[in-house]
Structures are given as C-alpha cells and as structure tokens.
Amino acid sequence: SAVISQKPSRDICQRGTSLTIQCQVDSQVTMMFWYRQQPGQSLTLIATANQGSEATYESGFVIDKFPISRPNLTFSTLTVSNMSPEDSSIYLCSVDGTGNNNEQFFGPGTRLTVL
Amino acid sequence: KNQVEQSPQSLIILEGKNCTLQCNYTVSPFSNLRWYKQDTGRGPVSLTIMTFSENTKSNGRYTATLDADTKQSSLHITASQLSDSASYICVVSGKSTFGDGTTLTVKP
Numbered sequence: 616s617a618v619i620s621q622k623p624s625r626d627i628c629q630r631g632t633s634l635t636i637q638c639q640v641d642s643q644v645t646m647m648f649w650y651r652q653q654p655g656q657s658l659t660l661i662a663t664a665n666q667g668s669e670a671t672y673e674s675g676f677v678i679d680k681f682p683i684s685r686p687n688l689t690f691s692t693l694t695v696s697n698m699s700p701e702d703s704s705i706y707l708c709s710v711d712g713t714g715n716n717n718e719q720f721f722g723p724g725t726r727l728t729v730l
Numbered sequence: 731k732n733q734v735e736q737s738p739q740s741l742i743i744l745e746g747k748n749c750t751l752q753c754n755y756t757v758s759p760f761s762n763l764r765w766y767k768q769d770t771g772r773g774p775v776s777l778t779i780m781t782f783s784e785n786t787k788s789n790g791r792y793t794a795t796l797d798a799d800t801k802q803s804s805l806h807i808t809a810s811q812l813s814d815s816a817s818y819i820c821v822v823s824g825k826s827t828f829g830d831g832t833t834l835t836v837k838p
Contacts, residue, residue, distance in 0.1 A: 619773075657819055657828040658774070707773050719764065719826065721773035 617642055617710050619722035627728045628698055635694045636725045638708030643688035648709040664691045698729045734822050736829035747810055751832045753803040753820030761823040765794050765805045768817045810836045
C-alpha cells in the first residue's frame with residue numbers, strides 16, 4: 616500500500632491569487648496523478664506527473680493554469696493559478712500501487728474555496 | 731465515449747439493512763473495475779478490485795460482482811452500519827474512468 620499526505624488540507628483563497636498544493640508519498644512511485652472533484656461530482660483527472668519530465672495534461676486542463684512539479688519520486692506539487700470561484704473543488708493526489716494488483720491510492724484531498 | 735454510470739444517485743437505508751449499488755460501463759479496453767468508498771472530506775479508499783475473469787470479490791460486508799458480458803457491476807453491502815454512510819464510486823480501467831458515485835446514508 617501507499618500512504619499519501621497532502622498540504623494544505625483546506626484553504627480559502629481570494630480571486631486572482633494562486634495556491635500550491637503539496638503531495639507526499641511514503642514510497643517511491645513512477646507516476647503521480649492529480650484529480651479535481653467539483654462539488655457533488657466525481658473525480659476528473661487533471662494531469663499525470665512523471666519524475667524528470669513535464670506533466671501530461673488531460674483535455675481541458677493546461678499547464679499555465681495548473682503547473683505541476685515533480686522533483687523526485689515521492690513528491691509533487693500542483694498549483695492552481697489565477698483562481699476564480701469556479702476553481703473551488705477538492706484536489707486529490709493519487710498513485711498506482713506497486714505490483715500487479717491494479718490498486719490506486721488517493722490522498723486525503725485539499726478542499727479549496729475561492730471567494 | 732467511455733462512460734461509467736452509477737445508480738441510484740443517492741440512497742437512504744436503515745441501519746442493519748442490506749443494499750445494492752449498480753455500475754454500468756462502456757469503457758474499452760477493459761482492464762479492471764474498482765469500487766471505492768469516499769467519506770465526506772476524505773480521499774477515496776479502495777474496497778474491491780476485479781479483473782475481467784473475476785465474477786465476485788468480497789471485502790468483509792462488501793461484495794462486488796462483475797458481468798463482463800453485459801458490462802455491469804454491483805456492490806452489495808450487508809448488515810449496513812452508520813459508518814457505511816459515504817459516497818461509493820465505481821472506476822473502470824483501461825484508462826481510469828470514474829462514475830459519479832452513489833451517496834449512501836444509513837440512518838439509525
């Protein structure tokens with residue numbers, strides 16, 4: 616299994632500012648995933664972050680809005696830039712389990728409210 | 731288009747009762763189907779994982795079934811407890827496709 620922590624757990628931000636969310640995993644992983652969960656909805660993949668290369672973004676998400684860093688195999692950050700109220704969501708970090716059990720582990724999430 | 735549809739959207743049951751949640755999918759190619767439990771304000775936690783060849787998988791009071799021919803899955807919860815109140819999410823891979831979840835409320 617993998618234990619994932621995120622910081623901050625929640626934040627309230629002003630429109631136009633940026634917030635960086637940190638994700639720490641207790642083991643080395645190749646890929647880390649960032650998801651957004653808007654109120655009342657399920658998870659939507661924002662991007663996949665590999666160590667040593669640029670993140671791969673899903674349709675509808677761009678690097679200028681959601682820059683991602685992946686400095687090593689246990690850590691990643693997601694920045695939500697120039698925030699608007701529409702960015703109010705839960706942001707979740709996720710990793711695949713090691714081995715062949717097809718497991719996927721999620722962090723506790725960061726609840727963001729933009730005023 | 732790959733889709734995962736869950737029903738019902740929400741469900742209220744009394745403590746001790748059983749319930750069944752449904753998941754229909756059109757995801758292709760199929761790799762596995764996972765059920766997650768997401769408590770309010772928390773990240774999803776895995777309940778079961780099933781590959782194409784598996785028809786049923788249990789985890790305590792949770793039993794998932796999979797019919798790969800009809801592309802349907804169900805999650806059966808036995809003898810529900812108040813702590814079962816959560817959102818239950820069905821995820822189908824190839825590329826992980828998430829259902830919108832079923833919100834379950836267990837009342838005393």
